[in-house]
Amino acid sequence: MEIGTIFEIVKNSLLAVKWLNEPQDSFKYNFTLWADVEYLEDFFETHKADITGHFWQMNVEDAVFKVLSEAKEFEADIIEYAEKGDLHDIVFESLRGNKEQEFRRVHVKAYGVSADEKPAMLRMYAVKLGSSYIVTGGAIKLTKSMQERAHTTLELVKLKIVSQYLKENGIDDDSDYGYIEIENK
Amino acid sequence: MATTDQLDKLSKIVGGFERSNWLLEAKARQVNNDEILARQKIAFRILRTLRQTNTSQKQLAEMLAVSPQQVNKWVKGSENFSIGTIMKIQQALNIILIEIVEPKPQMRTTMLFKRTGVYAQVKTVSIAHSVAQKKEVSVARTEKYGKPRRLAYA
Numbered sequence: 001m002e003i004g005t006i007f008e009i010v011k012n013s014l015l016a017v018k019w020l021n022e023p024q025d026s027f028k029y030n031f032t033l034w035a036d037v038e039y040l041e042d043f044f045e046t047h048k049a050d051i052t053g054h055f056w057q058m059n060v061e062d063a064v065f066k067v068l069s070e071a072k073e074f075e076a077d078i079i080e081y082a083e084k085g086d087l088h089d090i091v092f093e094s095l096r097g098n099k100e101q102e103f104r105r106v107h108v109k110a111y112g113v114s115a116d117e118k119p120a121m122l123r124m125y126a127v128k129l130g131s132s133y134i135v136t137g138g139a140i141k142l143t144k145s146m147q148e149r150a151h152t153t154l155e156l157v158k159l160k161i162v163s164q165y166l167k168e169n170g171i172d173d174d175s176d177y178g179y180i181e182i183e184n185k
Numbered sequence: 186m187a188t189t190d191q192l193d194k195l196s197k198i199v200g201g202f203e204r205s206n207w208l209l210e211a212k213a214r215q216v217n218n219d220e221i222l223a224r225q226k227i228a229f230r231i232l233r234t235l236r237q238t239n240t241s242q243k244q245l246a247e248m249l250a251v252s253p254q255q256v257n258k259w260v261k262g263s264e265n266f267s268i269g270t271i272m273k274i275q276q277a278l279n280i281i282l283i284e285i286v287e288p289k290p291q292m293r294t295t296m297l298f299k300r301t302g303v304y305a306q307v308k309t310v311s312i313a314h315s316v317a318q319k320k321e322v323s324v325a326r327t328e329k330y331g332k333p334r335r336l337a338y339a
Contacts, residue, residue: 008202012192015202028207035214035221037228037262045236061229068225072218075211082208129195130188169198171191 001154001161006134010082016135017162026158030124030138034071040064043140047149050142056118063121067140070122125155127162129171136162221262227271227282228262234278235260248277 004018007025016027024032033039044051044063051063058066123141126133136158139151146152196202214221235245242260246253258264259274266274271282 003199005203006195006199007205009205009207012189015192015195016205018203025203025205025207028205028210031207031211035225035262037225038232038257038260041229041232041236061233064229065225068222072214076215079208079211079215130191132188132192166195169195171194171198 001158003161003165009135013132014082014135015129015132017137017158019137019158025135026137027124027135030122031071031075034067034122034138034140037064037068040067047140047142050149056142058118066118067121070120074120074122074124123152123155125159127159127166129166134162220265224265225262227266228260230280230282231274231278232260234280238278240278245274245277249273 002020004020005025007016007018007027008014009016009025009027014027016025018025022029041060041064044060048060050056051058051060056063121140121142122138124135124138126135128134137155139146139155141152143149143152146156231245234240235242242256243253246256249256255264259266259270274280275282
């Protein structure tokens with residue numbers, strides 16, 4: 001994975017990495033995938049064991065339309081807050097606070113908005129830089145930990161690459177970093 | 186280091202941030218939500234049929250004499266379907282993608298008031314029925330109950 005360019009989604013608050021091997025910046029690309037019925041149908045066929053298990057208990061059709069619905073709501077929320085210029089306070093919410101400051105890097109994930117009783121499947125991952133966020137990727141998360149599946153493990157790798165990139169370029173200040181996970185409101 | 190300083194530094198390192206058009210596109214999607222959902226439902230139905238019948242997108246393209254790229258746009262849910270296209274896909278895959286449903290007449294309850302003070306729910310009639318049809322109802326009531334003193338429609 002190699003960083004190509006960086007896109008500014010919302011001025012001074014939301015940026016997104018454009019990876020060289022992906023067709024769009026990671027923020028836009030995830031919304032493209034989450035609206036792509038062919039991609040979603042294939043994804044959930046591949047991960048059928050995860051969605052039909054005890055936790056999710058749904059079929060491929062339910063899962064596809066859950067993601068389509070979540071993505072729509074997620075996008076609507078980000079539009080609203082982007083227009084207010086108040087994105088970081090509302091869309092991203094701290095789950096564990098800064099208790100792991102020693103990691104110095106802030107890995108952030110923004111949860112999708114689930115309209116049903118099940119938790120959201122969608123995640124947008126970002127590195128926190130001061131009061132702004134650099135989106136590194138996103139995923140449909142079906143398992144408890146990211147390490148359990150290759151596609152979410154890849155997102156961890158992307159976060160580390162961007163963290164390392166910032167460090168190598170001297171954009172590195174201990175006071176600006178912590179370790180945050182955020183969850184849906 | 187302040188966030189703006191960090192962003193300025195990052196911007197210089199990457200040769201300036203690219204401007205994203207996501208917001209404009211996303212707002213357009215919000216306006217067309219119903220249309221997009223309809224396309225996605227049709228796309229999903231096509232995909233499931235292809236999977237169940239072990240038919241490839243390329244085969245469907247050949248059946249319809251269109252390019253595989255065109256079929257791929259359909260199944261992604263990103264392309265509008267014309268009525269003609271939907272009819273052809275239905276025929277090729279032997280499925281129903283859209284169906285025109287005849288509207289059911291809206292029903293309302295008619296109450297017949299009689300001087301005797303007895304209320305009776307006599308029948309439900311369609312709002313769509315004309316005044317002439319109301320007269321028919323009235324006649325029917327007359328035959329059954331005798332001439333009504335007053336006929337009120339709730």
